[in-house]
Amino acid sequence: MLAYNTYKVHQSNQKVFQHFKVNNQLFVFYNCPQKEKVMQLYNAYNQFLFSIGGKRIFSMGNQRWELTKDTAFLLKRTAYHQEMHEEVEGWKVLAFYVKDAYFKKILEEFRPLLPWDNLPPHTDDMLLYIDLNDQIKNCFLSMLPYFDDNRRYPQDIIEMKFKELLYNIFIHPDNKHILAYVNAISEGYQTPIWEVMETNYMFNLKLDAFAQITNRSLSAFKRDFRKHYNTSPGKWLIKKRLERAKIYLGTTNHSIQSIAFDSGFNNASHFSRVFQNQFNISPSTYRNSLG
Incomplete structure (x- = not known):
């Protein structure tokens, strides 16, 4: 199964994913309708998220994050697994997709007022937690009324509220890593090919x-x-995915289907066919041969 593009999914159904655009940025509020225990998703744009209630687990490789009530984060362009929690089914979330040009515009507007001293170096972490204070949290929550389908609000008013949210995130002393990343984007930073491929x-x-x-x-x-x-x-992708699958076959008791999923193949049949063509042995026979 192919990974879903969250931007397209969130535009697909207004009843499930309440959304609108402000200055070409997509704002979404929804109760997550996820049915499968684990889904593969990917971001085409940087995304701010605020978890209002419930819980989801995000994972990329060996990294895992539990997203619970009153947590916020910046999710970069990346692919990831979204997993339902065993004890908590629901997840209510507010999401903002922000394009690079808008980041540049906002930083130019706020530049004289932002704390530029001692910014940390850019990291390749795909998920950046946002430290919340009451002001930032209230800014997130103040956006909820704009998703009321029965009322229309001028875009300038909504954008002003969003700018207030971004400004308060940027000036928080424990969010310098957020400001550093957004500043890099505004200056034309382009994620290296190897960083994306080795992660995704x-x-x-x-x-x-x-x-x-x-x-x-x-x-x-x-x-x-x-x-x-x-x-x-x-x-390159076939080689890397097969290398990963061989390691899993030899070091875990995971099913062939699970290994195929975790290694990026369409399904177990596709994985078995590619593995057989490459190594002249089936995945199950290979596993048995390891003793």
């Missing part, structure tokens, strides 16, 4: 999805990929 190869993404996560056109993505890896994305 195990997700079942099409090449255009990888291109979106790297913030490149498909042609630019393919060009930069070959320049770095000296091979095509398709060949």
Whole structure:
């Protein structure tokens, strides 16, 4: 199963995902309708999220985050697993998709007022927690009335509230890592090809999805990929996914289907066929041969 593009999903159903755009930024409020225990998702844009109630678990590789009530974070362009919690089914969340040009516009407007001293170095962490105080939390909650379908609000008023939220996040002394990342984006920072691929190869993404996560056109993505890896994305992905699958076959008791899912293949049949073609042995026979 291919990973879902959250931006497209959140625009797909107004009744499930209440949403609107302000200055071309997408704002969404929803009770998560997730049915499967684990889903593969990916972000085409940077996204601010505020968890109002319930719980979800996000994971990328060996990293896991529990997103509970009154937690907020900035999720970069990335793929990830979203897992339902065993004891808590629901998850109510407020999300804001922010494009790079808007980050640049906001920082230029606020630049003289922001704390630029002692910014931390940029990290490759895909999820950045936002430290909350009462002011930031109240800014998030003050956005909820704008999702009332029965009333219309001028976009300038809503944008002013969103700017207030961003400003309060940026000036909080424990959110300098957020300001550092947004500033890097505003100055044209482009995530390296290797960083995206090494973090996301195990997700079942099409090449255009990888291109979106790297913030490149498909042609630019393919060009930069070959320049770095000296091979095509398709060949590299098969090699990396099979390497991961072989490790899991030899070190875990996970089912073939689970290993296929965790390694980025469409399904167990597709995985078995590719594995057989590459190594002249089936995954199950290979596992049994290891004793």
